[in-house]
Amino acid sequence: MRKIFFLILALLLLLAGPATASEVLGVQSVRSPLYDEAIRGFKSACAVDTRTLVLSDYADADLARVIREERPRLVLAVGDRALAALRKIRKTPVIALMALNVPSQEISSANLSGVNLFVSxxxxxxxxxxxxxxxxxxxxxxxxxxxxxxxxxxxxxxxxxxxxxxxxxxxxxxxxxxxxxxxxxxxxxxxxxxxxxxxxxxxxxxxxxxxxxxxxxxFSASHLKLGAMVALEIDRVELGRQAGEMAQKLLQGAEPGDRAVASPRKVFIMSNDAIMRRFNYSVNLTSRE
Structure with a gap:
């Protein structure tokens, strides 16, 4: 019986210990197929154990406690709500993805980096x-x-x-x-x-x-049907891949201050042909860059 007791105790300690912690904690604003695309790109470039917490699934998530207990090496903030919820986190590196407010927070947060949504x-x-x-x-x-x-x-x-x-x-x-x-x-x-x-x-x-x-x-392909002539739509999978490359460098030992906020690397340039004809443009503007 004594041996069984110690075996059970050892198993419980193993399950509760830091070995179960994920290397990356993903904090996602809401469930969205757009976010899913970006996260898929992230995981393709940073294939480490990742756990994702979706804020909209919880009435009140204590992220500081979660990070303190799980001790991830890096936090991925997906969307502006997630980024805002992580604003008090200072010691753990945070990478922002699919968030508009990355640039303004870059100034005051030395541990923050990511890929913004502003095409150059x-x-x-x-x-x-x-x-x-x-x-x-x-x-x-x-x-x-x-x-x-x-x-x-x-x-x-x-x-x-x-x-x-x-x-x-x-x-x-x-x-x-x-x-x-x-x-x-x-x-x-x-x-x-x-x-x-x-x-x-x-x-x-x-x-x-x-x-x-x-x-x-x-900046959005959805605006073409409203009357935009041209839209630069961000490649969200590639956006996630950029963030994943940043994460991989961090996990390999790069210092937080060594990385900056980047602009999207690839975009789809799309046009509304009817609007192009209305304004008498025949030049081909569409491409994937």
């Missing part, structure tokens, strides 16, 4: 260059995308283009700022800015495009 300005501006427009209208919130506009302005100046920018601090200001662009621009650039672009304001961009007879280039 050069890729957008090369498309504006191909359709031969010079004055590009943008509505944005400096707190959300000011860092990106700084990069875009520098590239636009190099190419001899003018960015006509309007700023908003809340979504209610978007329609008024769009109206102020009337007669001042010959195209619109829609950014993934969650203040300037919401479910309530999105339609206003395409109504403005129709009234002014100017093309829209946007």
């Amino acid at each position: 300005p050069e890729r957008y501006l090369s498309l504006f260059q191909k359709i031969k427009v010079k004055r590009i209208g943008i509505v944005h919130d400096p707190a959300r995308s000011g860092w990106y506009l700084k990069l875009a302005r520098a590239e636009a100046e190099r190419l001899g283009m003018e960015l006509v920018v309007r700023e908003v601090q809340n979504p209610r200001q978007t329609m008024g700022q769009l109206d102020s662009l009337k007669g001042k621009v010959d195209s619109l650039w829609v950014l993934p800015d969650t203040t300037a672009v919401t479910n309530e304001t999105l339609e206003a961009y395409f109504l403005f495009s129709q009234r002014e007879a100017i093309p829209v280039i946007s």
